[in-house]
Amino acid sequence: MKYFLSILFLTGLMMSCKKEAVEVSLIKQPGHFPKPHYNFANFELNQAGIDLGKALFYDPILSFDNSISCASCHHQSAGFSDPGKSFSLGVDDSLSDRNSIGLVNLIWSPTFFWDGGVNHLELTGFAPINNVKEMKEDMNHIVDELYQDNDYRALFLRAFNEDTITAQRVLWSLAAYMATLISSESxxxxxxxxxxxxxxxxxxxxxxxxxxxxxxxxxxxxxxxxxxxxxxxxxxxxxxxxxxxxxxxxxxxxxxxxxxxxxxxxxxxxxxxxxxxxxxxxxxxxxxxxxxxxxxxxxxxxxxxxxxxxxxxxxxxxxxxxxxxxxxxxx
Ligand code: HEC
Ligand code: HEC
Missing domain, CATH: 1.10.760.10 (Cytochrome c-like domain)
Incomplete structure (x- = not known):
């Protein structure tokens, strides 16, 4: 993880505004699973936040040339993996360093990525966005682009009760959506x-x-x-x-x-x-x-x-x- 320092910085930000764990009834926890690791303590989870995260997950606006979304490498029909590809195609046709991972039951995982380089679900969106072989994009630029979009401003207003868009809120929303990806009915x-x-x-x-x-x-x-x-x-x-x-x-x-x-x-x-x-x-x-x-x-x-x-x-x-x-x- 080349962005280790920035991630540490973001983690610091998140610790500083830690609140009590909030209501998680929007996330259906299967009775036969253990207690999840992730507890939504940093932001108020609501349906609008999950919807916003979903919109962001499927939107190529998160990549440098607006060509690639999270879903480009994480397909629902393949358990949110990138089927048939040993390595995934990012911006400029560059290849990712490792095989894409199916996004499933993430709130039970204490670490993320094959090497566990990220230890918080709310930070996992940051790595692919910043990775030059994946989305090659800058968080501040994303925030500017989203702010110019009236639909997104309305979505942020619904999710956070104000239309201020921050990098942290982008990452929170992505985490809110990814937290709902629970597979328990096989x-x-x-x-x-x-x-x-x-x-x-x-x-x-x-x-x-x-x-x-x-x-x-x-x-x-x-x-x-x-x-x-x-x-x-x-x-x-x-x-x-x-x-x-x-x-x-x-x-x-x-x-x-x-x-x-x-x-x-x-x-x-x-x-x-x-x-x-x-x-x-x-x-x-x-x-x-x-x-x-x-x-x-x-x-x-x-x-x-x-x-x-x-x-x-x-x-x-x-x-x-x-x-x-x-x-x-x-x-
Ligand atoms: C010592 C721990 C360990 C045991 C025991 C083990 N696995 Fe694994 N398994 C792993 C690890 C670690 C990986 C990922 C390795 C890597 O990619 O470098 C893996 C990967 C896999 C994968 C590929 C998953 C993917 O998404 O790419 C499958 C399938 C799998 N194991 C099935 C099995 C089966 C079936 C058995 C029993 C016969 C088994 N494993 C026993 C640790 C284990
Ligand atoms: C260019 C392809 C690509 C794009 C775009 C992409 N990913 Fe990934 N994703 C990967 C690869 C490859 C891995 C495994 C990387 C590693 O372990 O080093 C991964 C791993 C992950 C993991 C870790 C899962 C686990 O169980 O450890 C999460 C979470 C994730 N991606 C979320 C996202 C989000 C959110 C976005 C959009 C902001 C995104 N990804 C965009 C290819 C991609």
Whole structure:
């Protein structure tokens, strides 16, 4: 994260105006999920703020040449990932450094991005906007542009009771919208809640998943949100978490990604190196590479039989949430 200092500055701003946690009834918290990490303490969440965030998320005005919106790299139909692309296309056709991440259940995540370089949902909009390979835009310029737009002034007035537009309010609104992106109605969730059951093959896959995967892809969110090295490489082209902490012991570790909507978010891993779930399962089966920071939760490989591989994939398919990818509230 090259904008670390600016982000620290913004964090400082936010701490200085911290208020009591506010009513979060606008965010539907699934009963079978744990308590969220994010608590909306900094601003008053209301429907107008969520609507404003949605408008901003889909508006290329947030990019340098008004060509790219957040949604250009985060498509709802693909669980808000960028399907089919190992790296995403930003302004001037430049390529992002890493694979786009599906935006889902973000209020449970204590950190963001593959290296966890941002630790507050309200700051996540800042990184892509400022990144020259993504939106290449300046917050002050965005604020000016938005202020000249009567529709946006009206939206800010509704959301914040005054039409003053600030960088912080832009980021708050984006966070308000992203907080609503909750996926909890997959077939897996129905089974988890005891409302449905797996067929024989899905159940076989689920048992393997519980044996081999949940230590990192913890249920029901399918991530423990820690940083782990899952054996992709012997040498690290991308240092991952160590880029933030500068600790050698974090080299090659990345944030454990959620597996929700996983069949829709290919290609996989921080660099999009695997095109299919078959390749991912082959990796965990026989492709684990030894390195200094390899997780001790992964043996040299699980050596699955073909029918075990198939069962694991049948189970992973139950993590797709059709209500989430088609929810009209999100677009
Ligand atoms: C050019 C493509 C592109 C655009 C435009 C873009 N993103 Fe992203 N987004 C990415 C990539 C790539 C990552 C992963 C980057 C990394 O980890 O280094 C990412 C990661 C994220 C994450 C982290 C999710 C997690 O679970 O850790 C959030 C949140 C996010 N983007 C929000 C936004 C918002 C808000 C906007 C608009 C202001 C936006 N993105 C615009 C490509 C893009
Ligand atoms: C030691 C922790 C750990 C274990 C155990 C583990 N994973 Fe992962 N998994 C990760 C990490 C970390 C990543 C991201 C790695 C990267 O991109 O560098 C990941 C990535 C993935 C991805 C790609 C997700 C995406 O959005 O790109 C899939 C699919 C996946 N794992 C499935 C599984 C399955 C199935 C198992 C059990 C067979 C499993 N994982 C076991 C840590 C783990």
């Amino acid at each position: 077939y897996y969730d129905r089974v988890y809640k005891g409302e449905a059951s797996f067929n024989v093959e899905q159940d076989k896959g689920y048992k393997l998943f519980q044996r081999d995967c949940v230590s990192c892809h913890t249920e029901p969110l399918t991530s423990n949100y820690n940083f782990e090295n899952n054996g992709l490489d012997e040498e690290f082209e991308d240092l991952g978490r160590a880029q933030i902490t500068l600790n050698a012991s974090d080299r090659g570790k990345f944030k454990v990604p959620t597996l929700r909507n996983i069949t829709l978010t290919a290609p996989y891993m921080h660099d999009g190196r695997f095109n299919t779930l078959n390749e991912v399962i082959d990796h965990y089966s026989d492709g684990i590479k030894m390195s200094a920071t390899l997780s001790n939760k992964l043996p040299e490989g699980f050596h699955y039989t073909p029918s075990e591989k198939k069962a694991l994939i049948k189970f992973l398919e139950t993590l797709v949430d059709p209500f989430f990818v088609q929810n009209p509230d999100f677009n």
